[in-house]
Amino acid sequence: MSSATASGSRQRPYHHGSLRSALIDAGVALAREGGPERVILREAAREAGVSHSAAYRHFADREALLAEVSRAARSELATQMRRGVEDASDPVSRLGAVGTAYVTFAVNEPGLFRVAFDSHPVPDLDPRGNRSTVEAASETAEPFDILNQVLDEVQAVGLLDPNRRPGAAIAAWSAVHGLAALLVDGPLPTTREGIDFALEQVLGLIARGLLGVDPEAGR
Structure with a gap:
């Protein structure tokens, strides 16, 4: 029996030359279990079935x-x-969908949510929250890029005043991220009804504040 097996590690097969990817996968699995504190290089090596020196x-x-x-x-x-x-x-529904997906991810994957913005390098943001040049469809697109694309679409159809576009992404992101953090680590109720109610309030506030529209009006 190998020493790795004896120590109880979960062997993860990998192809020659892909150990780096295997270690990242192991780190993601650890983060999923316990957030950034759980991500330890030696433990990731054990999960990948290799020595820590490797x-x-x-x-x-x-x-x-x-x-x-x-x-x-x-x-x-x-x-x-x-x-x-x-x-x-x-466009308005897409703006709401961005926020809903963000909060849903945080609630369903609290470990990954905590690690997502815990470490650098997170792309630097202009203080005014200007848009990224990365296409949202790109595999390298950040969550901020997707939010910016949706806000650009909202502006393009005339629902967002161009004068209010700078910084709009920061405002929307702050509101949704704050809600997500309060649900994951704070006192807000995490029942389905509680999450839905809180999300409705925050998304409504964003729509009314940025766009001057009530997302519930057409329902």
Whole structure:
């Protein structure tokens, strides 16, 4: 019996040359279980079924692995946001779908949500919250890129005053992220009814504040 098996690690097969990816996958699994505190390079090596010295050939330290796990968590969040946008029928609905996907991800994957913005490098943002040049459909798109694209669409159909566009993404993101954090780590109720009610209030506030429309009016 190998020492790795004797220690109880879960062997994860990987192809030659893909150990770095295997370590990131192991780090993501650890983050899913317990957030950023759970991501330890030695533990990721054990999960991948290799020695910690082998892991150090790919990552200089825990922070280097944590940065990649953070990037992977944001990529998963961006994918869910993108799916929500694709299922919505109009710009206002897509704006709501972005927020709904964000909060849903946080509630369903609290460990990944905590690690998503815990480590650098998170792309620097202009203080005014200006849009990114990355296409939202790109695999490298960040959650912020997807939000910016939806706000651009809302502006394009005349629902968002161009003078209010700078900083709009920061305002919307802050409101939704704050709600997500309060649901995951704070005192807000996490029953289905409680989440739906809180989300409705925050998304309504964003729509009325930025667009001057009531998303419930057409229902």
